[in-house]
Amino acid sequence: MLSFTVQRTDSRARLGRLELPHGTVYTPCFMPVGTQGSVKTLTPAEIVEAGAEIIVCNTYHLYLRPGHKRVQAAGGLSRFIGWNRPILTDSGGFQVYSLAALTRVTDEGAEFQSHIDGSRHLFTPELVIEIQEALGSDIAMCLDECPPYPVCRPVAEAAVARTALWAERCSLARRAGANLFGIVQGATYADLREESARALLALDLPGYAIGGLCLGEASDVTYEMVGRVTPLLPADRPRYLMGAGYPEDIIAAVRLGVDMFDCVLPTRNGRTGTAFTSSGRVAIRNSKHADETCPLDAACDCYTCRTFSRAYLRHLFTVGEALGPKLLTLHNVSFFERLLQRIRAAIGRGEFETWSSGFLDGYRSKSETTAAGEDV
Amino acid sequence: MLSFTVQRTDSRARLGRLELPHGTVYTPCFMPVGTQGSVKTLTPAEIVEAGAEIIVCNTYHLYLRPGHKRVQAAGGLSRFIGWNRPILTDSGGFQVYSLAALTRVTDEGAEFQSHIDGSRHLFTPELVIEIQEALGSDIAMCLDECPPYPVCRPVAEAAVARTALWAERCSLARRAGANLFGIVQGATYADLREESARALLALDLPGYAIGGLCLGEASDVTYEMVGRVTPLLPADRPRYLMGAGYPEDIIAAVRLGVDMFDCVLPTRNGRTGTAFTSSGRVAIRNSKHADETCPLDAACDCYTCRTFSRAYLRHLFTVGEALGPKLLTLHNVSFFERLLQRIRAAIGRGEFETWSSGFLDGYRSKSETTAAGEDV
Secondary structure (H helix, E strand, O other), X not given: OOEEEEEEEEOOEEEEEEEEOOEEEEEOEEEOEOXXXXXXXXXXXXXXXXXXXXXXXXXXXXXXXXXXXXXHHOOOHHHHHOOOOOEEEEOOHHXXXXXXXXXXXXXXXXXXXXXXXXXXXXXXXXXXXXXXHHXXXXXXXXXXXXXXXXXXXXXXXXXXXXXXXXXXXHHHHOOOOOOEEEEEOOOOOHHHHHHHHHHHHOOOOOEEEEOOOOOOOOHXXXXXXXXXXXXXXXXXXXXXXXXXXXXXXXXHHHHOOOOEEEOOHHHHHHHHOEEEEOOEEXXXXXXXXXXXXXXXXOOOOOHHHHHOOHHHHHHHHHHOOOHHHHHHHHHHXXXXXXXXXXXXXXXXXXXXXXXXXXXXXXXXXXXXXXXXXXXO | OOEEEEEXXXXXXXXXXXXXXXXXXXXXXXXOEOOOOOOOOOOHHHHHHHOOOOEEEEHHHHHHOOOHHHHHHOOOHHHHHOOOOOEEEEOOHHHHHHOOEEEXXXXXXXXXXXXXXXXXXXXXXXXXXHHHHHHOOOEEEOOOOOOOOOOOHHHHHHHHHHHHHHHHHHHHXXXXXXXXXXXXOOOOOHHHHHHHHHHHHOOOOOEEXXXXXXXXXXXXXHHHHHXXXXXXXXXXXXXXXXXXXXXXXXXXXXXXXXXXXXXXXXXXXXXXXXXXXXXXXXXXXOHHHOOOOOOOOOOOOOHHHHHOOHHHHHHHHHHOOOHHHHHHHHHHHHHHHHHHHXXXXXXXXXXXXXXXXXXXXXXXXXXXOOOOOOOO
């Protein structure tokens, strides 16, 4: 069972301490994404060095390859991937809806075809719990129904109802004391969000997530939905906004009382050549960086910024060396983890508002786009 | 100027110490290949951790991208790539012949079209020295003419003559005291090898390389050529067999008095999924490794072997995670560096013959091929 303590609040922002089987996590926290059992390009030692205390892995992917029973036989996911800190496993609901060929969803479960070999599978709430318990994750997520954005109200209503039904079955199926989080759905309909939250609260789960956001809706809408849900959630349980996000989104959600975040942005953008820095985003392929002997971010102390110039990083991307994506990923994950460290420090001092507006002023000052106008 | 001391000999095998501007290298040594200014997938810190004391970079590639003047402006190659140990730069002769579209070779130089954008360039002995001095490498190589294998005698003869001519011009063009190595050519014709060596010896260079081997000829032929050349080379200068090779080739060449090696095998095979281990080669994609909780090489203390199972490494390759090629590369480079450490230790004890036959017995015991029969 997890233990969560809110150590300090600053308006609605919370500074917390989350005790999990594999270790302690300070919140608000950012969880790098290791979908297939690897935070792309990084060794576990580098993830630790970047400052992460917990990562997210994916049930759908690990169920298909290498298979949860194989991971269990190898001693569980932490041991298998060489990461001896906490792991949260997403339920795979999102991947079933977004990645697999979905063949049929009924109250029983979601039937899908593997995106790898077309093989047919049925994810039920019970199976998803069984997989996550075999993986031995510190926090398991309920199977949910996550509609795309935008979605009409009747579909969103049905997803809320089925998500509640499945959450109850997940809760019944879990081992006593297992750390299961419910997922609030409801798309962009505020009343459905509230209805979804209330249904899950009845299950008295150890934590609650907000899902089905950050799917392309305007930021204002995201924040409005988050702001409607967090006041309904119990103050003594961790709150997790799934898939967020940009530094500005994380700051906005912390202000609304969210404790946990995950996003592929630092890893994905690192691979494609965009770095997050204290003065905004840097598109490292841009020719203006070809002769810059300064580090990516002079305010950063990560290995990449301590060791290499922008000119060298650009060279690595220009010639297609794998070290380039890796060094930018390492920096980006470090940047996000340091951002969360600074958020926690600011809440601790009771200065979250002042600190965050100062940070955002600097961060928005010089963001670059690539030649193609890509704003990633 | 370099300083080279042979500290001990064991038959023809030599234990040496090579002092270079960026540091000391113990020989026989293995130099990982960082063609474009990056030993593929590895950070400089990992290359050090693997045990390498010197790496090889490539004049042809760095001249095209990012350009030697840009590297010079950034403080030289060591600083640019974050590697504060010695670097040997290959002259680019081999790449001009193997990679670029070669348009014309005359005594003046080699005219070629870039493999990247088709632009035309002329490599003269003088330019190749200028580039390497701009890069600031610890050891520069002469521009040579390197025919493919197999090659007829008249072409090999012409290459020997031109290589000698160009070596003289390289020697004249270099800064006083610059560490320039000549390259012995002569294909698989023993008398031409001897002729080439004698011509270069007249230049009294600080070191000599044997080029134009390990191009697909039988190992016996390689060893015969090396065995004909090394006795002609001065005992007090380092000897470098370019492009070798497999562990068995390195051992055979050390026995013939070679001091320095470079090869893409550990990095290239690491990326494609073949590991070198003390009991032979392991094709990590093979399904037999899917449930193996043992390390890649139980006799190895590298980060990969200390941290991960074969099952996890296979999973990374199966799902296409970049961490897989990186972890195998790290292991392979570590394996080669440890092999050379053991070779040096064996020579130091005067037991090179006994040690090497014991090593090769273990190494040949269990080598795997992939399902496709690929023996890499």
